[in-house]
Amino acid sequence: MEYGFTEILQLLGALGVFLFGMKVMSDALLLLAGNKMRSILARMTSNRVLGIGTGFLITSVIQSSSATTLMVVSFANAGLLTLVESIGVIMGANIGTTITAWLITILGFKVSMSAIALPLVGFGFGFTFLKKENFKNLGSFIIGFALLFIGLQFLKDAMPDINSNPEILSFLSRYTDMGFISILLFLLIGTVLTVVIQSSSATMALTLIMTAQGWIPFEFAAAMVLGENVGTTITANLAAIIGNYKAKQTARAHLIFNLLGVLWMLILFYPFLKMVSWLVVYLGSESPFVSAGAVPVAISLFHTTFNIANTFLLVWFVKPIAKLVEKIVPEEEMQAKEIDQPKFLSKGVLKYPETAIAAITKETKYLFKNAIFEIVSHALSIRRTDIKSDLKVKKVIKKSNVQMDTDVRELYNTKVKKIYGEIISYATKAQSNLNLTEVQNNRLLELKVANRKMVEILKEVLELSRNVTLYLNSENKYIKKEYDKLRNKTVKVLRMIHLFRTEEENEVYHAKLVKLRKELNQNIATSNIKVQELIRDDLITVDMASSLYNDEENVNTMIDKLIEVAELLYGKKDILIENNVSVSA
Incomplete structure (x- = not known):
């Protein structure tokens, strides 16, 4: 043969x-x-x-x-x-x-x-x-x-067969x-x-x-x-x-x-x-x-x-x-990418549910701790380094009287918009193409909610930024003081969120965040009374009061959403179920 x-x-x-x-x-x-x-x-x-x-x-x-x-x-x-x-x-x-x-x-x-x-x-x-x-x-x-x-x-x-092919x-x-x-x-x-x-x-x-x-x-x-x-x-x-x-x-x-x-x-x-x-x-x-x-x-x-x-x-x-x-193979610095390009998302992560969720989580956290943190703090003319420092909040506010040239809309377009779109796209593809468990699907829904709320935060801070810029160096010390109170609230929350996401014992800081949110919501009535007194005594104008009412509401809504995003990204509990957050895609 x-x-x-x-x-x-x-x-x-x-x-x-x-x-x-x-x-x-x-x-x-x-x-x-x-x-x-x-x-x-x-x-x-x-x-x-x-x-x-x-x-x-x-x-x-x-x-x-x-x-x-x-x-x-x-x-x-x-x-x-x-x-x-x-x-x-x-x-x-x-x-x-x-x-x-x-x-x-x-x-x-x-x-x-x-x-x-x-x-x-x-x-x-x-x-x-x-x-x-x-x-x-x-x-x-x-x-x-x-x-x-x-x-x-x-x-x-x-x-x-060797017997038939001895030449082998x-x-x-x-x-x-x-x-x-x-x-x-x-x-x-x-x-x-x-x-x-x-x-x-x-x-x-x-x-x-x-x-x-x-x-x-x-x-x-x-x-x-x-x-x-x-x-x-x-x-x-x-x-x-x-x-x-x-x-x-x-x-x-x-x-x-x-x-x-x-x-x-x-x-x-x-x-x-x-x-x-x-x-x-x-x-x-x-x-x-x-x-x-x-x-x-x-x-x-x-x-x-x-x-x-x-x-x-x-x-x-x-x-x-x-x-x-x-x-x-030495450790590489994160590759320099265009400012509006995702850092962790790539086609390969969509191979497994675990890698998709890990990459989307990292991208979302990176967006929150960098772009959102920066835009919110700068829109209120506060430096991020001061928020992260041990400096007392009052001193941070006093130190941050220099007006920052912050274009929230431009920052949104260059640092957030495209990355937000990519995160939602990857999360949707993972939900459509991968065999997810109920827990994994819920986690992706949480991440989508967190990203949506970050965009909403920027819409609120956009309105707030205009009036902060207007009244920061106002000759009217009363309106300036009221806006400093709003900035004070925000700095407290941003600092606590920073500690919540960076410290190992983050349950302690989560409890403090919950307490802060409760206190701030309780103080709304007191703030309204104070504004009414200022109007009655002709210490601020009607226009100033109108702006202050709107911005008080904006700040409280923004703070609620900042805390919700932090809980969704760094908390250990199922925040979606506990807070009955809508998760429709």
Whole structure:
């Protein structure tokens, strides 16, 4: 039998079926368990053991280390995971990916799945007609699982038989008698194959089939497995190209971790293989150095023991690895963007609900603490540095008697309008395109409300700013004093909001904010009486009084909204439910 172009196409087709089955199965599992998996990942702590366990669990469930590492890169990019936490998850993912090799070895070689694979496709297809989404996803998982083994059977059938094609061995023999260089060569082959196919599971399947067919001996198959460990890192590194420095650091950490593992394994390569051979014989099989039939099990065992040993060896060096990565990929200053361009929003964040919410939250907080804070304070001719300082509020007001040239409308157009539109657009896309839980959807509604209220605050401060500018240096000391009272109110609230969002014990400052709001609302009647007295005594004009009445109302409304936005962004309670805020999009 000659192995020609047609047979090569059949081999590629078989590989395609295997990869498609793997993708369908992995995607279905992500839909079935993705929310729970991502929720676990988003709640990660810096505990290394927990990180490893999380990585192992996610990869074992979704059957794709690439999907896990891509998730980790996306979460790091959004700031949900630190570099140290990311390294822990990646270590666990490396162990989790060994489950796939055992699945292929046991069900693909020890048990014949080909007889039941097609009935499984039919069985799974039936589930896809059901209305409930989870049943549809379960059906897709069953179909993907069956296709995986149909593809594996096709691969075994398409792989040329050595007895019919003895020239294959003669071709390989040129590269198997060069000692340790041969090991390095097969390591490179494993790396290149994984980079080209973009699936370490597919390369592992090919390796296992080649060993079962007697193509390559145990030691060269083990070298290919090491190459697969290096090649699988390319997916995360490609994904990180368009990410920020955090994403790049995480991808590089994955590469360095796997390279370090391969390095020490090459040093102990032959003793380690002897240990694996001893384990295989101890478990009741033949030595992989003697029998080709024992090699698939031995390779799976090598893959598992290597990744476990590598993790338990390098887990003690997570921080040094992190420092090395930080030197290779240094922290970047926030990229200089146009003043009206979002800082955290990008197409990539819309891949997962968690990353979308994290990015929209960051963008909203950035808008609130910078643009809104600046416009409100400057519109009242008060410097932000004075608000953030320990200077007494009365002294801040007294110091801020210099009129600032603040065009609120211009600042809104240049610093707020476009970013506000982008935030609402991203939140709407996330709600429309992503599979959100009720809690996640409510959080996006909260963020939309917070942004809407920020725009309303600017409308109120626009009216206020004109009269502050008019009366700040007025010769009438009574109207000036009343407007200083309004400024005093606002400074107190802005300062408390600054402390609420920056101090760790923010519940204390939240309680003070609530108290402030209550006091300010109670003082409205007193202020009205004071204005009436000033009119009666002819100390201010009717026009001044009219402006003062309107601005008093504006300030109180503005203060209420400032506090509501702060609660929505930095509070821990469900403010929407508590305050019955309308959340219609």
